[in-house]
Amino acid sequence: MPTETVKSLLTPGTHYMSGNEAVAEGALAAGCDFYAGYPITPSSEIMEHMARRLPELGRRFAQMEDEIASVCAVIGASWAGARAMTATSGPGFSLMMEALGYAAFTETPMVIVDVQRAGPCTGQATRVGAGDVMQAKWGSHGDYQPVALSPWSAQEMYDMGGEAFNLAERYRVPVIVLAEEAVGHLYERIDVPPSTRVVRRERDPGAAPFGTKEPDGVPPMPAFGDGALLLVTGSTHDPRGFRRTEDPDVHRRLVERLSRKILARRSEICRTEAHLLEDAEAAFVAYGFTARSALEAVRQLRAQGRRVGLLRLQTLWPFPREAVADLGRRVCRILVPEMNLGQVEGEVRKAAGCPVATYHQVDGQVIHPDALVSWALEVT
Amino acid sequence: MPIELPVHERMYSGHLACPGCGAAIAMRFLLKGLGEKAILSIPACCWSIIGGPFPYTALQVPVLHTAFETGGAVASGIRAALDARGDTETQVVTWAGDGGTFDIGLQSLSGAAERNENILYVCYDNEAYMNTGVQSSGATPTGAWTTTTPTGSPKPTRKKDIMQIMAAHRIPYAATASIAYPEDMVRKVQKAVSLKGTKFLHVYAPCPTGWKVPSEISVKLARLAVQTRIFPLYEVEDGVRYTINLEPVGYLVDEYYRTQGRFKHLTREDLDRIQAQVDENWERLKALARIG
Numbered sequence: 225m226p227t228e229t230v231k232s233l234l235t236p237g238t239h240y241m242s243g244n245e246a247v248a249e250g251a252l253a254a255g256c257d258f259y260a261g262y263p264i265t266p267s268s269e270i271m272e273h274m275a276r277r278l279p280e281l282g283r284r285f286a287q288m289e290d291e292i293a294s295v296c297a298v299i300g301a302s303w304a305g306a307r308a309m310t311a312t313s314g315p316g317f318s319l320m321m322e323a324l325g326y327a328a329f330t331e332t333p334m335v336i337v338d339v340q341r342a343g344p345c346t347g348q349a350t351r352v353g354a355g356d357v358m359q360a361k362w363g364s365h366g367d368y369q370p371v372a373l374s375p376w377s378a379q380e381m382y383d384m385g386g387e388a389f390n391l392a393e394r395y396r397v398p399v400i401v402l403a404e405e406a407v408g409h410l411y412e413r414i415d416v417p418p419s420t421r422v423v424r425r426e427r428d429p430g431a432a433p434f435g436t437k438e439p440d441g442v443p444p445m446p447a448f449g450d451g452a453l454l455l456v457t458g459s460t461h462d463p464r465g466f467r468r469t470e471d472p473d474v475h476r477r478l479v480e481r482l483s484r485k486i487l488a489r490r491s492e493i494c495r496t497e498a499h500l501l502e503d504a505e506a507a508f509v510a511y512g513f514t515a516r517s518a519l520e521a522v523r524q525l526r527a528q529g530r531r532v533g534l535l536r537l538q539t540l541w542p543f544p545r546e547a548v549a550d551l552g553r554r555v556c557r558i559l560v561p562e563m564n565l566g567q568v569e570g571e572v573r574k575a576a577g578c579p580v581a582t583y584h585q586v587d588g589q590v591i592h593p594d595a596l597v598s599w600a601l602e603v604t
Numbered sequence: 605m606p607i608e609l610p611v612h613e614r615m616y617s618g619h620l621a622c623p624g625c626g627a628a629i630a631m632r633f634l635l636k637g638l639g640e641k642a643i644l645s646i647p648a649c650c651w652s653i654i655g656g657p658f659p660y661t662a663l664q665v666p667v668l669h670t671a672f673e674t675g676g677a678v679a680s681g682i683r684a685a686l687d688a689r690g691d692t693e694t695q696v697v698t699w700a701g702d703g704g705t706f707d708i709g710l711q712s713l714s715g716a717a718e719r720n721e722n723i724l725y726v727c728y729d730n731e732a733y734m735n736t737g738v739q740s741s742g743a744t745p746t747g748a749w750t751t752t753t754p755t756g757s758p759k760p761t762r763k764k765d766i767m768q769i770m771a772a773h774r775i776p777y778a779a780t781a782s783i784a785y786p787e788d789m790v791r792k793v794q795k796a797v798s799l800k801g802t803k804f805l806h807v808y809a810p811c812p813t814g815w816k817v818p819s820e821i822s823v824k825l826a827r828l829a830v831q832t833r834i835f836p837l838y839e840v841e842d843g844v845r846y847t848i849n850l851e852p853v854g855y856l857v858d859e860y861y862r863t864q865g866r867f868k869h870l871t872r873e874d875l876d877r878i879q880a881q882v883d884e885n886w887e888r889l890k891a892l893a894r895i896g
Binding site: 262263264265268271272275276279280285287289290291315319345346 | 751752
């Protein structure tokens, strides 16, 4: 895929901002030129920031009448050539599920930031949760493979705001930044680099827009106005985009390719970060804000002479199962703390091959490192 | 002149609204107009919070807090079940904000109106998404600042005419009401619940927090909105018979706009354009009332 380096919009160097502002700035730096959204706590600051910044930059902002409209405007914009995104939280994310499946099936590059709050339903609108992990993967019907990222800091909100667009364009897939309220509302230092690397769409107007020879290929993304006659449909379609709603082979090939194009590229998509794992006998596997608590717990346990480490998952979908399997071969026990009743836990168990202990907290609060230290001492 | 209102109170003190909240005042008048037996369906809005946590709720009626987009639908279900159980006495009332009515809830409201469900739907209009921090809605007026229509690019379009939309459904009764005219509002609630079918009340409910005004002037602002013809008081029966309930003095819109922080960036030309819009709307309403 062609990439280019673009100058950052913000002055390079140190800035102080919230995670929500940072993810908006990261997206803008990566060329996001359309935002459509609907207010919802705790993500509204992203929309408010975009409402101010996009007109300043001569780009487009639209407030929509609900989240279904927001995500569908983003899909429309993507097909007309924009780098488009929306942001929301649980209840709005639920409304977006039909369109998420549409985007996966039509291979529409787009970015959704879900700043998770304590669900289900309205839940605790201003409090933190991480209950949308499985929804991000399975929320729409049928088989498909979205990409979901899990930031743990304002810096990573900035970085992933841009990276999400690159993944979306590279693999023609909806990318979800699965943030949490605690990260969205976290004010901290971020370092803005002088430039950002941006993946550009490969223009190939003559190519088949919805199929490849390889069973796991990514076709070039066309856009309205590129010169090819284009029909985009959420019904089963052949490589040229013709509706084939009765053909078993076309359906099977398409559904299988959509999964394979992501799963076969796990090694290039999935990112994890190792902390103090070299000599670890037990390891936390954590993501999002909880990984911050886990890292602090690791430091405290190390101070008590315990050989504990942390594997931080920056990608949640596709699940980085190789990294977890590798960890499972090196440690005696894996500890999975989550702000839900066990969502990533199941994926870890499938991959780990070693005993897995779990810690669940759904009280709308972040998990305190002290709680993880006591728990780790109990189970290791 | 003393105000003549039903003396019963079905809203306790101790609610959680901001000082001067028009929506809290409006609820008090709604409950004065309703009979003893009523069920409220409240989609996401300021009133999801204002009522307070059960059992410390300020309301003496049962409430079904529901999802943002479902005000018309949930009330339809409640009504169907009551009817099936032979209870035709209990009133089913949806109480929704402007975002939940003009925007995300419009589809389910339209569906309920098309089926002519026997419900009263009340929209209290504070002209933005106030509960989530003052984002623009379909009810936000031209030129207003909100966090999603910042002063660099204030709302360019008109406020959606929800009354025309509802009248076009030919429902038995639609009316505007204001917290500055409690007798008019209570009368309209009483009239609405005396009729069968879908009834719609559009209640003007100033928001000091979002409009950037002192909390003690919300009732005054509501009165000014009526007297400037920005928000005239009128009724529409069966979608066609228009009655204007109060002849406004016709103050210039400046009187209303100049008192509010959300409009302070507007220029003379902006205000002239808004005045022209208001005049045009008023002439149109008068013409409709003449036909009716």
